[in-house]
Amino acid sequence: MRLNRSKNALTLTALAATVAMVATVVPAQASTDKVGVTSKLIKLGISQPTDGPASAGYNKVAPAMKAYFDYVNANGGVNGRKIELTIKNDGYLVQKAVNESVALVDEGIFAFVGSLGTANNLNVATALDLKNTKIPSLFVNTGYSGFAVKKDHPSMFSLFPSYYMETKIVGEYIKKNFPNKKVGIIYQADDFGDDGLAGLKQAGITLVKEVPYASLSQADPRSGPAWITQLSSAGVEVAIMFGVTSATAVALGAAARARYAPQWILGSVGSDVTTLKALGITDGILNGAVTGSFLPATTDLTDSYIKLFREVNTKYNPGVIFDSNVLAGMNTAMMTTAAIKAAGTNLTRSGLIKTIETKGKSFLSASLTPPTYSATSHAGYSGFWLGTFNASGVLVPETGKYKIYTTDSAKGKVVVSTYKRPAVSGKGLLK
Amino acid sequence: MSTFTKNQRNLVSALVAAALVSLSVIAAPAQAAATGPVCGPSTNAVVSCGGTTSDGAKYAMQVPDNFNGTVFLYSHGYTYAIDIPGKYTQASVLNNPVPGPIGPLAPTTVDMMTINSLLASGYAVVGSTFPVLGWNVKEAVATNVELIGVFKKKFTDTKKVIAWGESLGAFITQALAEKYPKLIDGAGLMCPALGNVAAELTTAGDFLWGLKTMFAPTITGRNYAAGQAGMMQVYTDLTILESLGNALKTSIGTELATSAPSWPAGAPGAAALGAVPVRSVILYLGLMAGIPTRSAHFDGVSGPGAAGSSTAFGFATMGSPALAVLQNGFDAAGLAVLATHDLEKQSGGAFFDNTKTDYAKRITVEKSIYNTPLSGATAIAGIGAYLANPAVARWAATPAAATKFATQIKHTGKLSHPTVVLAATEDVITPEGNTQWLINRQKTAAAKAKLLVIWNKPADQYTTFTAAGQPDASGPKANGTGHCNFTADQYLAVANILSDAVESNGKLDTGVVRENALANATGLSIAPRTGRMQKYYKK
Numbered sequence: 001m002r003l004n005r006s007k008n009a010l011t012l013t014a015l016a017a018t019v020a021m022v023a024t025v026v027p028a029q030a031s032t033d034k035v036g037v038t039s040k041l042i043k044l045g046i047s048q049p050t051d052g053p054a055s056a057g058y059n060k061v062a063p064a065m066k067a068y069f070d071y072v073n074a075n076g077g078v079n080g081r082k083i084e085l086t087i088k089n090d091g092y093l094v095q096k097a098v099n100e101s102v103a104l105v106d107e108g109i110f111a112f113v114g115s116l117g118t119a120n121n122l123n124v125a126t127a128l129d130l131k132n133t134k135i136p137s138l139f140v141n142t143g144y145s146g147f148a149v150k151k152d153h154p155s156m157f158s159l160f161p162s163y164y165m166e167t168k169i170v171g172e173y174i175k176k177n178f179p180n181k182k183v184g185i186i187y188q189a190d191d192f193g194d195d196g197l198a199g200l201k202q203a204g205i206t207l208v209k210e211v212p213y214a215s216l217s218q219a220d221p222r223s224g225p226a227w228i229t230q231l232s233s234a235g236v237e238v239a240i241m242f243g244v245t246s247a248t249a250v251a252l253g254a255a256a257r258a259r260y261a262p263q264w265i266l267g268s269v270g271s272d273v274t275t276l277k278a279l280g281i282t283d284g285i286l287n288g289a290v291t292g293s294f295l296p297a298t299t300d301l302t303d304s305y306i307k308l309f310r311e312v313n314t315k316y317n318p319g320v321i322f323d324s325n326v327l328a329g330m331n332t333a334m335m336t337t338a339a340i341k342a343a344g345t346n347l348t349r350s351g352l353i354k355t356i357e358t359k360g361k362s363f364l365s366a367s368l369t370p371p372t373y374s375a376t377s378h379a380g381y382s383g384f385w386l387g388t389f390n391a392s393g394v395l396v397p398e399t400g401k402y403k404i405y406t407t408d409s410a411k412g413k414v415v416v417s418t419y420k421r422p423a424v425s426g427k428g429l430l431k
Numbered sequence: 432m433s434t435f436t437k438n439q440r441n442l443v444s445a446l447v448a449a450a451l452v453s454l455s456v457i458a459a460p461a462q463a464a465a466t467g468p469v470c471g472p473s474t475n476a477v478v479s480c481g482g483t484t485s486d487g488a489k490y491a492m493q494v495p496d497n498f499n500g501t502v503f504l505y506s507h508g509y510t511y512a513i514d515i516p517g518k519y520t521q522a523s524v525l526n527n528p529v530p531g532p533i534g535p536l537a538p539t540t541v542d543m544m545t546i547n548s549l550l551a552s553g554y555a556v557v558g559s560t561f562p563v564l565g566w567n568v569k570e571a572v573a574t575n576v577e578l579i580g581v582f583k584k585k586f587t588d589t590k591k592v593i594a595w596g597e598s599l600g601a602f603i604t605q606a607l608a609e610k611y612p613k614l615i616d617g618a619g620l621m622c623p624a625l626g627n628v629a630a631e632l633t634t635a636g637d638f639l640w641g642l643k644t645m646f647a648p649t650i651t652g653r654n655y656a657a658g659q660a661g662m663m664q665v666y667t668d669l670t671i672l673e674s675l676g677n678a679l680k681t682s683i684g685t686e687l688a689t690s691a692p693s694w695p696a697g698a699p700g701a702a703a704l705g706a707v708p709v710r711s712v713i714l715y716l717g718l719m720a721g722i723p724t725r726s727a728h729f730d731g732v733s734g735p736g737a738a739g740s741s742t743a744f745g746f747a748t749m750g751s752p753a754l755a756v757l758q759n760g761f762d763a764a765g766l767a768v769l770a771t772h773d774l775e776k777q778s779g780g781a782f783f784d785n786t787k788t789d790y791a792k793r794i795t796v797e798k799s800i801y802n803t804p805l806s807g808a809t810a811i812a813g814i815g816a817y818l819a820n821p822a823v824a825r826w827a828a829t830p831a832a833a834t835k836f837a838t839q840i841k842h843t844g845k846l847s848h849p850t851v852v853l854a855a856t857e858d859v860i861t862p863e864g865n866t867q868w869l870i871n872r873q874k875t876a877a878a879k880a881k882l883l884v885i886w887n888k889p890a891d892q893y894t895t896f897t898a899a900g901q902p903d904a905s906g907p908k909a910n911g912t913g914h915c916n917f918t919a920d921q922y923l924a925v926a927n928i929l930s931d932a933v934e935s936n937g938k939l940d941t942g943v944v945r946e947n948a949l950a951n952a953t954g955l956s957i958a959p960r961t962g963r964m965q966k967y968y969k970k
Binding site for chain 2: 051052053054055091092093094095096099105106118119122123126127129146189190191193194212213214215216219220
């Protein structure tokens with residue numbers, strides 16, 4: 001006998017035939033290693049803000065990734081499979097990131113790729129227990145060094161050089177170019193900023209003023225003037241701004257209004273020119289500021305990767321200005337394509353993770369330093385070049401060409417990289 | 432059909448206005464001869480019977496005329512072991528046995544749909560009050576063993592027994608299944624407490640200690656006195672909590688409106704942490720205790736104003752997690768007061784101990800996830816330093832009491848029958864870590880095949896706002912939040928899957944029966960997911 005709900009008097013046996021025709025088959029828990037892969041398709045997912053106050057600039061990353069995958073698909077896909085990228089809008093809210101990531105898993109994705117933000121990725125990693133479920137989370141869009149630690153995040157891979165590496169390199173740059181100057185910093189008071197602060201201290205930089213700010217407090221109109229007052233009162237001559245782009249805009253704008261003109265050094269996260277301009281920062285204000293990048297300049301038309309990505313952007317992402325966010329998205333997609341290609345035709349989650357660990361150093365990538373993946377580390381790129389914005393808002397390398405500094409996220413020295421990145425040839429597709 | 436008065440309580444909000452009118456305690460009834468069952472005539476095709484087991488527990492049975500041979504033995508949840516004047520009396524529980532789930536607690540409603548549906552489909556139902564209230568696993572298991580025998584003797588055509596229960600009742604059910612596997616054929620564990628009770632009381636105690644330390648130094652919280660003096664302390668604590676909850680709600684509302692910290696008067700934490708918003712402190716206390724950041728009315732996503740607007744984003748980021756912790760945390764704090772008082776009596780003294788707890792370490796990951804609503808690294812470090820200050824008194828256990836408390840019945844996690852768990856992902860009283868504990872203990876394919884976990888999951892967004900843009904917590908609890916907040920259809924999904932299993936050689940269906948049961952209820956999912964373990968859990 002089957003149980004009936006007395007009010008409706010619906011017999012389950014009668015209902016069974018109907019529901020059986022439409023019921024979703026629940027994926028078997030034992031075979032998760034191949035979820036999201038068919039003979040013709042690979043399903044990937046990304047959670048990032050596509051609208052809302054925290055989306056500025058970032059909302060261009062996922063569409064750029066999708067554009068690159070469209071380009072790959074139009075040219076035969078990878079190992080005979082097309083790549084499908086599902087984009088979810090998490091509004092840069094930690095709970096929504098979990099909700100959307102659960103939805104992606106329920107929709108049967110093979111892997112996350114390029115998901116944005118330290119806090120969001122940590123919440124997803126915790127709530128979905130990525131450590132044990134081993135769902136790959138590839139090339140997360142954050143420089144938080146913790147995601148490179150394999151024992152904590154065995155299925156996650158960093159891509160960007162860590163914030164710690166970045167400020168170690170910046171520290172050496174300051175010692176060389178601005179000796180005896182008073183150095184101060186405005187930084188986001190979380191793992192992002194703490195990583196950056198620690199790198200500067202590792203480089204031996206003495207900070208005469210540290211101005212921490214809580215994330216989102218830059219929206220308070222009192223914040224910018226207060227930061228600048230603290231720096232100027234301390235006599236800071238070299239001011240480091242280590243925050244997101246919206247905070248950089250607040251700091252630069254407040255400084256300009258106060259006629260305070262230190263030598264600005266901007267963290268790479270907060271220096272996207274397109275976004276800064278959209279937030280009211282003119283070329284004149286930006287002129288002379290120093291920042292770093294691990295990718296070629298978006299304006300460098302002599303770079304084979306930039307040339308390719310611009311062509312892809314024109315055809316598959318029409319109407320979108322090619323900037324550092326688009327570049328980052330396309331490069332992430334290129335790395336993903338390379339990883340999937342290298343994992344072979346029998347694509348599994350565990351196989352993909354193993355492949356990145358063993359072959360990731362040689363994946364095709366626009367970065368001017370290679371990834372550093374290994375069996376023990378999931379750290380991505382390891383270096384930056386530094387440049388100065390000119391009067392037209394173009395970032396010009398310090399010596400006229402890219403001089404790449406490389407280091408690690410520990411106590412290793414900062415050295416000039418000897419890496420010779422192979423040029424991308426033809427369509428840049430992997431054969 | 433018969434109706435039952437809604438006198439059985441699960442662990443729910445203990446924020447009561449304690450009019451200190453009468454103080455009473457009901458002692459465990461003396462051993463007496465069993466009575467009954469005495470049955471009435473068939474009414475609406477159902478025979479209702481009542482009686483008393485030898486330990487004095489009253490029971491109720493209902494058997495349909497078309498009894499199919501399967502009976503559901505129900506174990507109710509935690510019931511307070513003291514009277515709460517004007518709100519609750521132990522006598523109201525002990526005189527009114529309930530043979531099945533009667534829906535989420537709502538003081539004036541009783542949902543008979545589950546019981547009536549079982550009866551209409553030919554199933555019998557039975558349940559008792561148990562002889563004592565409070566944490567009563569040992570006594571309740573004994574009552575259930577006797578009650579199964581009484582039922583089978585009276586209704587000799589009984590073929591299968593399905594034990595099921597809610598909250599503490601689920602703990603009792605699993606304990607029964609482990610100790611007397613031959614007496615039952617299937618088990619339903621709803622909003623279950625599993626493993627041992629220490630994790631729940633640690634979560635609740637950590638949060639309560641945090642409230643006392645930061646905001647309300649007059650909270651007693653533990654080491655309650657014996658007898659009526661102890662009950663007076665309990666009532667006083669509940670009164671303080673009610674007042675404090677309202678004050679903190681006002682503080683957070685003010686802070687969200689003004690962006691300036693607003694500490695309630697007399698809060699000891701204000702001197703050192705006055706520059707830190709109260710909402711950040713509350714969130715910190717919730718995270719260190721393991722309180723969910725989604726609650727009955729706060730989803731962590733919604734905000735007033737247009738979707739994607741700065742206003743909506745700001746509320747969802749800064750306000751919602753703290754308000755959720757506030758809402759959840761005071762349920763946990765109520766549990767801490769009532770259950771701690773109860774179990775201290777049983778253990779002979781204080782068992783909660785946080786003298787060695789490193790609260791800052793507890794939130795190593797969470798402080799990164801919630802850095803923004805916690806007001807940044809400086810504020811986080813400040814709160815952590817305040818809690819770790821040796822001048823801030825910790826709560827130490829009485830060694831003998833802690834030892835005795837540790838002897839409380841524990842589960843092994845072994846499953847001998849088809850077992851269905853129904854668990855809410857945002858349950859604050861019995862968090863999802865309980866269910867994950869049971870999942871983790873099924874190591875072999877055969878063991879895993881005996882367990883089906885049904886998650887009751889909230890919608891992604893459910894917070895509502897008034898026309899003035901204020902959060903509105905006046906509506907019903909969202910599905911997947913609260914404690915044992917289930918609909919009749921959700922209970923019946925469990926019943927349906929279990930009844931099929933016990934009638935199908937003890938195997939849980941993985942096809943159409945399961946699909947149908949889930950399709951008939953909303954909000955349920957068996958998609959593979961991992962429940963977060965509790966902050967503190969003894970292996």
